[in-house]
Amino acid sequence: MSAAPKVLAICGGVxxxxxxxxxxxxxxxxxxxxxxxxxxxxxxxGLQISPDLDTVMYTLAGVVSQAQGxxxxxxxxRFLDEIVRCGGPGWFQIGxxxxxxxxxxxxxxxxxxxxxxVTAGLARAFGVRSLLLPMSDDPVRTLLDTVDEGVLEFQExxxxxxxxxxxxxxxxxxxxxxxxxxxxxxxxDAPGLEAVLLCPSNPWxxxxxxxxxxxLRQALAVCRAPVVAVSPVxxxxxxxGPTAKLMQELDLEVSAVTVAAHYAGLIDGYVLDRQDAALLxxxxxxxxxxxxxxxxxxxxxxxxxxxLAFARGLSTGPRLRMVS
Amino acid sequence: MSAAPKVLAICGGVxxxxxxxxxxxxxxxxxxxxxxxxxxxxxxxGLQISPDLDTVMYTLAGVVSQAQGxxxxxxxxRFLDEIVRCGGPGWFQIGxxxxxxxxxxxxxxxxxxxxxxVTAGLARAFGVRSLLLPMSDDPVRTLLDTVDEGVLEFQExxxxxxxxxxxxxxxxxxxxxxxxxxxxxxxxDAPGLEAVLLCPSNPWxxxxxxxxxxxLRQALAVCRAPVVAVSPVxxxxxxxGPTAKLMQELDLEVSAVTVAAHYAGLIDGYVLDRQDAALLxxxxxxxxxxxxxxxxxxxxxxxxxxxLAFARGLSTGPRLRMVS
Numbered sequence: 001m002s003a004a005p006k007v008l009a010i011c012g013g014v015x016x017x018x019x020x021x022x023x024x025x026x027x028x029x030x031x032x033x034x035x036x037x038x039x040x041x042x043x044x045x046g047l048q049i050s051p052d053l054d055t056v057m058y059t060l061a062g063v064v065s066q067a068q069g070x071x072x073x074x075x076x077x078r079f080l081d082e083i084v085r086c087g088g089p090g091w092f093q094i095g096x097x098x099x100x101x102x103x104x105x106x107x108x109x110x111x112x113x114x115x116x117x118v119t120a121g122l123a124r125a126f127g128v129r130s131l132l133l134p135m136s137d138d139p140v141r142t143l144l145d146t147v148d149e150g151v152l153e154f155q156e157x158x159x160x161x162x163x164x165x166x167x168x169x170x171x172x173x174x175x176x177x178x179x180x181x182x183x184x185x186x187x188x189d190a191p192g193l194e195a196v197l198l199c200p201s202n203p204w205x206x207x208x209x210x211x212x213x214x215x216l217r218q219a220l221a222v223c224r225a226p227v228v229a230v231s232p233v234x235x236x237x238x239x240x241g242p243t244a245k246l247m248q249e250l251d252l253e254v255s256a257v258t259v260a261a262h263y264a265g266l267i268d269g270y271v272l273d274r275q276d277a278a279l280l281x282x283x284x285x286x287x288x289x290x291x292x293x294x295x296x297x298x299x300x301x302x303x304x305x306x307x308l309a310f311a312r313g314l315s316t317g318p319r320l321r322m323v324s
Numbered sequence: 325m326s327a328a329p330k331v332l333a334i335c336g337g338v339x340x341x342x343x344x345x346x347x348x349x350x351x352x353x354x355x356x357x358x359x360x361x362x363x364x365x366x367x368x369x370g371l372q373i374s375p376d377l378d379t380v381m382y383t384l385a386g387v388v389s390q391a392q393g394x395x396x397x398x399x400x401x402r403f404l405d406e407i408v409r410c411g412g413p414g415w416f417q418i419g420x421x422x423x424x425x426x427x428x429x430x431x432x433x434x435x436x437x438x439x440x441x442v443t444a445g446l447a448r449a450f451g452v453r454s455l456l457l458p459m460s461d462d463p464v465r466t467l468l469d470t471v472d473e474g475v476l477e478f479q480e481x482x483x484x485x486x487x488x489x490x491x492x493x494x495x496x497x498x499x500x501x502x503x504x505x506x507x508x509x510x511x512x513d514a515p516g517l518e519a520v521l522l523c524p525s526n527p528w529x530x531x532x533x534x535x536x537x538x539x540l541r542q543a544l545a546v547c548r549a550p551v552v553a554v555s556p557v558x559x560x561x562x563x564x565g566p567t568a569k570l571m572q573e574l575d576l577e578v579s580a581v582t583v584a585a586h587y588a589g590l591i592d593g594y595v596l597d598r599q600d601a602a603l604l605x606x607x608x609x610x611x612x613x614x615x616x617x618x619x620x621x622x623x624x625x626x627x628x629x630x631x632l633a634f635a636r637g638l639s640t641g642p643r644l645r646m647v648s
Binding site: 104 | 369370403412420421423424430445446449450
């Protein structure tokens with residue numbers, strides 16, 4: 001019998017999955033639960049697609065494309081080329097191996113299984129040992145209000161339009177009513193929980209959909225374990241993806257300080273990159289500078305160990321965080 | 325401007341598709357319409373699958389697997405192997421190329437397009453020049469009442485159970501209420517129609533679902549063009565598939581005579597194989613013996629020409645057939 005996970009990591013796709021992999025590797029089996037963003041989920045070609053869940057699952061299963069950070073290593077696009085030939089859309093990449101997960105997820109959801117159950121089944125089939133949790137079984141959809149192209153769904157913005165449209169606001173349709181993962185809520189309330197980690201995912205696109213669910217935000221605010229965030233902004237640049245461009249469009253300074261301020265009231269500790277050590281005095285809470293740029297597997301393991309050690313050092317008993 | 329098709333061929337999958345290809349090749353472009361069985365259609369992995377429509381489309385597009393007679397030449401099973409890995413069913417063959425058609429069909433049907441419209445769009449994308457018509461946009465499901473395993477859906481019987489269960493009755497759920505292809509009904513009523521051909525498909529499994537729709541049976545009975553059937557039974561054996569085994573289980577003599585008797589009242593002429601020329605006196609209507617076993621492309625063309633010539637020779641004006 002394995003006990004309940006002791007660490008809950010909250011993450012989105014590629015960026016967060018790197019730290020998730022390190023955590024999965026350095027923690028004893030069964031000690032890690034991952035709460036994953038589903039605000040990017042969408043229906044495409046009639047298929048239920050959960051990009052972040054797939055990225056995390058493929059990463060932890062060791063089958064992710066090393067070059068992309070998402071999708072399957074060695075995948076092919078025979079199916080997708082045929083879809084285009086049939087007159088269908090080709091802008092969203094779906095490999096022949098990758099497709100199996102989408103079809104199987106769609107089939108099981110249509111048969112009445114919850115996304116939580118489907119995710120657990122797929123993760124088991126892929127040999128993932130950590131607990132993989134969708135943030136909710138209810139639909140939450142990240143919508144981007146753009147200056148020139150109106151409101152875009154996440155994948156329309158992110159993939160089809162390659163993050164080119166200027167964003168003026170982001171909202172999370174359905175988040176107010178969505179019930180967060182019951183397992184995650186129970187973990188946050190469990191006495192054995194040792195740390196909650198916000199992985200270096202995009203705070204506004206990948207973590208925000210989760211925090212937009214009132215019950216999850218509340219559970220984080222009152223949980224006894226320390227909550228630590230890792231900055232995805234390093235030396236004034238985003239390590240990955242559109243974070244920096246988005247921050248500029250939202251009139252935010254592209255800096256690890258901004259991310260800390262964004263999470264203020266919700267976290268007990270903050271990890272920024274050692275290149276940003278000079279910013280430590282500007283972070284208004286306990287913070288540490290660590291090498292956060294993960295290129296090798298060893299980088300991932302080292303950051304995971306460093307973040308866990310930092311979080312455990314913060315573990316000084318119950319506290320009450322702000323609920324904004 | 326192309327005029328309305330002059331020949332309507334009625335067919336199921338592999339066996340009928342061979343003659344369909346010959347007809348497609350020897351007739352002027354636009355002269356052929358194919359009314360295809362959809363009684364074998366089913367939902368699998370959440371996908372809308374139309375095996376006979378696909379077989380005919382792939383055959384006419386020149387992309388069908390030469391070895392199998394169905395599916396795509398040179399297809400791979402990366403997707404299907406992954407489905408099995410994910411815990412899904414692997415018994416129904418879906419190649420990576422083949423899958424595109426299922427996904428695109430499912431997507432368009434879910435978007436509200438009719439099966440007729442989806443089929444036309446796919447056929448156009450595949451460069452098929454003849455008119456491909458599903459027998460109906462309404463669901464008709466072929467069900468097999470078996471001696472030992474109860475009622476099986478067609479694909480359960482045909483693929484999963486490899487036609488092994490003994491059949492005692494066949495029925496076509498939904499056929500009474502299904503509206504036949506409006507285009508086919510219009511063609512059957514058009515003065516320009518020169519021939520209706522029942523391809524050498526399984527009369528009880530592939531052609532019967534169509535004839536089970538009262539309006540189609542009625543339209544065939546009153547159409548002015550000659551109706552000609554080609555026997556799928558040659559020398560007491562079925563050329564392809566479970567026809568012979570099924571006939572035995574239904575206590576029918578496995579003979580071209582039985583097929584002619586089955587179609588009696590509905591057809592004006594009958595084509596059997598030259599190996600069965602001795603049976604001609606036992607066929608109670610105008611019949612001809614032709615080489616019906618199609619191995620090469622030339623065989624297909626020759627039979628198509630022979631059947632068309634035979635049918636046109638029967639074209640002696642209006643007649644009224646029996647409606648059973």
